Amino acid sequence: MNALRAWSLCVLMSSGCATAPPPREAPLVPSMAALDAEAARAMAATGAKGLAIAVIDGGRVVSTRAYGVRNAKDEPLLPDTVMYGASLTKTVFAYLVMQLADEGRIGLDTSISRYLDRPLPSYADESRYSTWSHLAGDERWRALTPRILLTHSAGFANFGFLEPDGRLRIHFPPGSRYAYSGDGLILLQFVLERGLGLEVGAELQRRVFDRFGMRDTHLQWRADFARNLADGWKADGSVEPHDERSTVRAAGSMDTTLDDLSRFVAALVRGDGLSPQAFAGMTSPQLPITTRSQFPTLQDELPPPMRRKDLAAGLGVVVFDGPQGRGFFKGGHNDSTGNTLVCLPRGRRCVLILANDVRAEAAFPHLVRFVLGEAGVPWDWEYGERAFWDGR
Known part of the structure; x- marks a missing residue:
């Protein structure tokens, strides 16, 4: 194994290997x-x-x-x-989600429907989140997963309120392409809070802000x-x-x-x-x-x-x-x-x-x-x- 490959593997595995990193370019x-x-x-x-x-x-x-x-x-x-x-x-929020995935509390490729006790569009609209009721009649929401939401491939606009009619919608099959969406991250926050019973602000305080x-x-x-x-x-x-x-x-x-x-x-x-x-x-x-x-x-x-x-x-x-x-x-x-x-x-x-x-x-x-x-x-x-x- 050459030095670069050995060093890269050590970094990936966080094993504290003694092999020195390659010279800077x-x-x-x-x-x-x-x-x-x-x-x-x-x-x-x-x-x-x-x-x-x-x-x-x-x-x-x-x-x-x-x-x-x-x-x-x-x-x-x-x-x-x-x-x-x-x-x-x-990015800070994604770090939290990856910790939860490490702990087995959320699956990156599991449908968000698995974490909710009823269909997403049936939740009352709240100003803290978004207008999930607008997705009624579009069962593609069930294809959404944490990985899809973190890769901005839900099919949403950036925010539903920016749509011409102000209504959140899915524009393409979830996971098929990238389109930046703040509402996608807010939906994942909703899943953690409503589905897992976590409070995202408190979790970030404990896991990130206090820790560092x-x-x-x-x-x-x-x-x-x-x-x-x-x-x-x-x-x-x-x-x-x-x-x-x-x-x-x-x-x-x-x-x-x-x-x-x-x-x-x-x-x-x-x-x-x-x-x-x-x-x-x-x-x-x-x-x-x-x-x-x-x-x-x-x-x-x-x-x-x-x-x-x-x-x-x-x-x-x-x-x-x-x-x-x-x-x-x-x-x-x-x-x-x-x-x-x-x-x-x-x-x-x-x-x-x-x-x-x-x-x-x-x-x-x-x-x-x-x-x-x-x-x-x-x-x-x-x-x-x-x-x-x-x-x-």
Whole structure:
């Protein structure tokens, strides 16, 4: 067995083998002075008011840096400032689901109907979840499984309320193709809470936030967050106050800090708390991605010759192949937030960026490349046709 294969197997099995990892194909972690200078250049180029970057190397957090301001009062953005996690919530939630699968409490390929005491459309609509009653008459909901929901292949729009008539529906056979859906993750939350009797917020608190020392992370607003809280800036430069989210929503209600979330990211790339099989499943290709870009959600599939072979859905993340081997990433976004997480399991190297100014997204490809070297992250698919700052 050659050294690379032996080392890769050791990482997968978390066995603590003595075989050294192969030499890096990317630059070493940049100095903090160099990172500070590059972040300042990125902010000047994009006009972003606030940006925070964490660097993970060898499965440990080696740097958390914050730049700019957190609000219109020009109070400084700090690594422990509370920021909106947006859709990075989905990755944290997927980690919880993989733990439950490890414990045998949920089967990734088991129909959600097995966990519910009555048909999904018969549940009363609740603002906390979605409008399952709209699925009445479409028995395809019974084909939905946790794996299908985690790979965004339920056939839903992003959210039912975004449909032209506001009604949730299944657009294609579940599991047949990728189409990003927050409602799919909320449905899985519903299954855990109604079917298994779990409370997702409490489970994440115990299994993730407490375990990794994430003292300022929660899926519901806490009054103590107000002492050091980031507002946001929209693309037009206007300020958007931080939303005090009172409802646990697996699709994106997490408030967190760079310090906190970087601890989770380091643990995730190490595979902490998951069996080797669960970690491999979460971060390996599960379903080809066949669209030109992530949004709009229900766009046409590309003809087979035009589809990317280096891009697939993992479980709660997107998986890609690049010049440094396989990686995974996840983005998070709203009108005033831009977040990204990129990890290269070989070397256990990651970059986490939280920005309280959506304009900072234009610099994400350059900043990730500055830290990790060229990794092959599919930015054009993630963001579609938009201009990026090239570092010049």
